[in-house]
Amino acid sequence: MKQDDLHLFSDQARPLYMTYLRRAHDSERQLLEALPALAANLSVVDAREQVLLSWTQIPGQLARLEHLFVELSEPPTGQVCEPIRELVVLAEMIGEEYSPGPLRDLLLLALAKELKKNEIVNYTLAITLADALGYTRHSLIHLNLKQSKVNADRHLLSSMERIELTTRRS
Numbered sequence: 001m002k003q004d005d006l007h008l009f010s011d012q013a014r015p016l017y018m019t020y021l022r023r024a025h026d027s028e029r030q031l032l033e034a035l036p037a038l039a040a041n042l043s044v045v046d047a048r049e050q051v052l053l054s055w056t057q058i059p060g061q062l063a064r065l066e067h068l069f070v071e072l073s074e075p076p077t078g079q080v081c082e083p084i085r086e087l088v089v090l091a092e093m094i095g096e097e098y099s100p101g102p103l104r105d106l107l108l109l110a111l112a113k114e115l116k117k118n119e120i121v122n123y124t125l126a127i128t129l130a131d132a133l134g135y136t137r138h139s140l141i142h143l144n145l146k147q148s149k150v151n152a153d154r155h156l157l158s159s160m161e162r163i164e165l166t167t168r169r170s
Contacts, residue, residue: 017129018072022079024122025065030081031115032058034088038112041095044105047159051112054152061148064141071138083118087111102163109160116152 035055042048069076091111098104123146130138 013129013132017126017133017135018074019079020122020126020129021065021068021074022076023081024119024126025062025069025076026079026081027084027115027119027122028058028062028065030084030088031055031119032062034091037095038091038108041091041100042105042108043100043102044109044159044163047105047109047156050152050155050159057148068138068141081118081122084115087115087118106160106163109156109163113156113160116150116156120146120150 032055035051035058039048039051039055042051066076091108094104094107094111098107126138127146130136
């Protein structure tokens, strides 16, 4: 579907935009709670620092999103981002069930990347829908937030590539 085609469905675009805006908000809220524990379970220092850096940016990202909700006279609640919730639960399970070391680090970093990818998708959809609705300023804010997620995703991949796994033969 071309972006111009979305203008024909503005009655559908706004509810979809609100859905993805709320999903983005819920994702940030869930990650604000979950990232410190995920970081604590990482033994690779630069990976832990990258996760914590992402965590320190979340309050500002939430504030920008909440400002958009005020502009739209809409509440930020009412939408749970289930994929993020499921990944957070999985990260908690890995932290509890795997011993500290390269394998746990690799699994947690893979989950952290999945979390970032999910956030990127939410912001990409929000950008497209904001553009279709003529919310230019919103698009710019989402684009900025998305870019910070893309940068963090690259750093996580770099950390994953430096982990060495060895296997023992019995």
